[in-house]
Amino acid sequence: MRRGATILLLLSFTLITLAYEEEPAEAVVIQRCVSSNENGARRPSVPPTSCSNSMGDDDCATMFGVSEEIQKQNEDENNSYKVNSTCYNAIGRAVGSQCRSMCALCCEHGELSIRL
Numbered sequence: 095m096r097r098g099a100t101i102l103l104l105l106s107f108t109l110i111t112l113a114y115e116e117e118p119a120e121a122v123v124i125q126r127c128v129s130s131n132e133n134g135a136r137r138p139s140v141p142p143t144s145c146s147n148s149m150g151d152d153d154c155a156t157m158f159g160v161s162e163e164i165q166k167q168n169e170d171e172n173n174s175y176k177v178n179s180t181c182y183n184a185i186g187r188a189v190g191s192q193c194r195s196m197c198a199l200c201c202e203h204g205e206l207s208i209r210l
Contacts, residue, residue: 101188121164121176127201136174138198145200147193154193158186 129139147154158178160168167173181190181197190197 120179121160122179122182123174124177124198125182127199131171133172135172137171138175138200140200142195142198142200145194147195149189149192151196154196158190158193158196 124136124138127139128136131137158181160176160178164176168175175198177198178196180186181193181199186197190199191202194200194202
């Protein structure tokens with residue numbers, strides 16, 4: 095099976111599975127593209143707002159979204175930044191690069207799609 099077809103199959107399966115979930119997957123402290131601030135909080139080395147998702151924002155939010163509570167906590171620079179745990183599993187490795195902003199992976203661009 096070609097890589098593109100495999101990714102499409104994984105994406106379809108993920109979206110169908112997530113459609114039946116009421117809550118996003120568990121939020122975890124960021125593991126990639128990390129820098130620590132003076133308080134020891136783990137924050138994105140490149141702000142997630144500085145790059146775009148190459149897949150639609152709604153699709154990325156469906157697969158990799160976090161709760162509103164976590165979004166509010168992420169705004170506080172004293173807190174370690176959290177992302178959806180799916181960003182770091184097999185699905186995330188397969189399609190997470192298309193949702194770089196949502197998974198806070200802006201530092202991993204080959205070609206930067208910076209938002210101005």
